[in-house]
Amino acid sequence: MLGRYVLKRKAALVGRRGYRALALESSCDDSCIALLEKLPGEVPRVIDQEKKTLNSVAFGGIVPTEAHNFHQSHIANLTSDFCRRNGITPSNPPDILCCTRGPGMTGSVSAGLQFAKGLALGWNRPLVGVHHMLGHILVAKLPKSEQKHIPEPEYPFLSLLCSGGHTLLVLSRSIIDHEILADTQDIAVGDAIDKCAREIGFKGNMIGKELEKFVDSIPTDLKESFQSIRTNNSDNKFKFQLALPLRGPKHKKIPEAVTFSFTSFLSSLRAYKEKHFKGLEIDLLTKQFLAYKVQEVIFDHILDRINICLLKYGSNKKLYDQASGEMIGVKDFVCSGGVASNRRLRQKLCAELNSKSLRSDGQNERLTFHFPDISLCTDNAVMIGVAGMEIFEQLKVRSDLSIVPIRKWPLNEIMSTGDWIEFQEEEFKRIMAVKGTDDN
Template sequence: MISSLRVVVARSGGGRSFRLRRFYRVLAIESSCDDSCLALLEKSKGKSPIIIDEMKRTLNSQATGGIVPTKAQEFHQQEIGNMILEFSGRHGLQSNPPDVICCTRGPGMVGSLSASLQIAKGLSIGWNKPMIGVHHMLGHVLISQLPESERPNIKPPEYPFLSLLCSGGHTMLLLSKSISDHEIIIETSDIAVGDSIDKCARELGIEGNLLGKELEKYVNSIPPELANEFSNISTETRDNEFEFKLKKPLRGPHNPVIPDTLTFSFAPFLSSIQHFKSSNELTERSKQFIAYKTQKLIFQHIIDRVNISLLKHGIREDGIKGKIVKGDKKFEGVRSLVLSGGVASNRIFRDLLQEELRLNLLGNEEDFQFHFPDVRLCTDNAVMIGVAGIEILETLHKRTDLNVLPIRKWPMNKLLDVDGWIDMEESEIKRLMNK
């Protein structure tokens, strides 16, 4: 394996000098759900990866009312081969192949995962390059290693940090202590937040392929004065003009303030809308009200659970219900939170998180930093798979055996507890990274 070479022309006075700058390139492939994605990254020593190019095609599931696994598998089988061919021609990969192939190994739908995993194996064999099978959610965590276009001076988070991952298939809060050590602090007890938002939007009659985005657009289209009116209406009971009841889940006299096991719960949001529709006609005004309240309360439920985790694991004391609660200091040293996943692209969610998170429980909140990946990199993409693969290569010095199978369920706290990891030879790493 030989790294690529680039000739750089440097001008000094009236003359020119030449030097060689060494780097390596990574081809990344993602197909865990309904997006076929490619990315070509360039990595130089000591610098963040550079995105050379990316490509994405998404299955339109509007007609089927949601993603059908067999349809997604067929979509990837039809699309990803031609995408590789087009991408290869665009960047001359046949004559100058990338140095590493990264692909999503799991978690996800097995049929969808198989499409990119199999083609990655073929490219690895054909080009004689190492393959790295990446955990999909690790990609969402590590996309924070790239500079943010809106805040380019923000440095990447330093371990330990919190990772709040909110997507269509997963919702969890992680304590990320290293690239391979992620402790699950909160996960959902029923469905993921993205799935809940999609189902709620569909129940309200909102149409489109990406229903979470469509719901966000619909809520944002509500006139400000009407949104302000809605914000002042309580839905704790049905004693409002809409007779619509919606409360934060897991709150109430039968739920301890600090439970032994922290969870999210998103199924009740759909149930509340269905209960309303069973005895009420959905008018445009009530549709606006329910959409506004549902989206906001879903986000506030997430923040409420995270705040309880800060109370439970923070380093500051807090008075609650006449008692002094002391955190166990598990979050000591945490000074960053990464928000990622498709739902993380919602601007209202980002604003609420910064406004309502109880950072005082972590100590000095003035030096706390939120990390919001670029909106286009919050949804599933191949760039994050390439970034995570680079971290696995450079930090863990591992690649993936070509005999591996896709993994439907792969807990984040068991990143290395699966078959197929191979330790790379030191000489191989040095050649690649030019140490």
């Protein structure tokens, strides 16, 4: 009897068929491709992925025209090699295609989107145009190597999206219901970190990561001494002033609109260099101090704004089910985007917010933090595939092939573009088909 059960179980497993998605991401300077498979009721499985990144060191930063040319030069060959490696052919295509539609640099997005349209047309497969930031949010649903036993976040949850192009605190009630609680009023945190690191003297393509490595290499006792030095004013050993933005008498404790602001970090650093170094190279000890303090205070600013949001929205003004009117609580917190790979930011978030929650009953309950694997924090095609598959399954829609890139696409307006097409039930079932099993 046991033998017959094992054989029947094996037959059932063999009979199950997941659908496959080929995903492309090209919103900035990374040409990315991934192949994912999803079985019914399970999270997507990453079969393969690859990325090529433009080397922008010679340009001193990302130049949109150079990024566009980079994608045009590499995305076709990258896809050709990738498909050959994974057995993807015109007679064995993926079931759906997912591609970044925006937000992002128009030229970069266009290179990937137009190529994806060609594949969709040539293979006769549906295309899902994906919101880049939704990808960053939903990639947290994948199993994490460092958080193996933590289940995926449940709606409603909060997300801190921090990258070179965005800094957002978002309340997500569903895949298409997102409310932006805080946005940046100037530049994004990743952009600020890169520019500050360059001012301090760092060079490279992943300059924010170089800053993090440098700070990590500072001896612990030296970092502890740096931590004790206050920079609210210049009355300190290094005569360096770096205060938290949007604080002080002229700013309300709880403003009408909560925002991040990062330009003052760069201006403070430039003024300091001009006054104390006048074009000379910064000595090692000062470089260590500046690197440590800039990273630390930038992250303190992020935490300060999150705490203000918790005060502003924690009185159940936002956290209710609009359909039933019942109060609900937030128990999950996602941190994603390129800057989310910074382990110091992760430590500070957990330490500061660990005992807080937005429970509707007023009870304290620790937030569960979700940090995607480091490799999935920076731009990648896996996150685009995950988001595209969610849109396909939950909303049963695809994109019309007339879609164009959207440079600025509010996260709370994903479905307002007017070019989504509902799947016919037969086509949807065909893609989601599960082969029958022999129970005899």
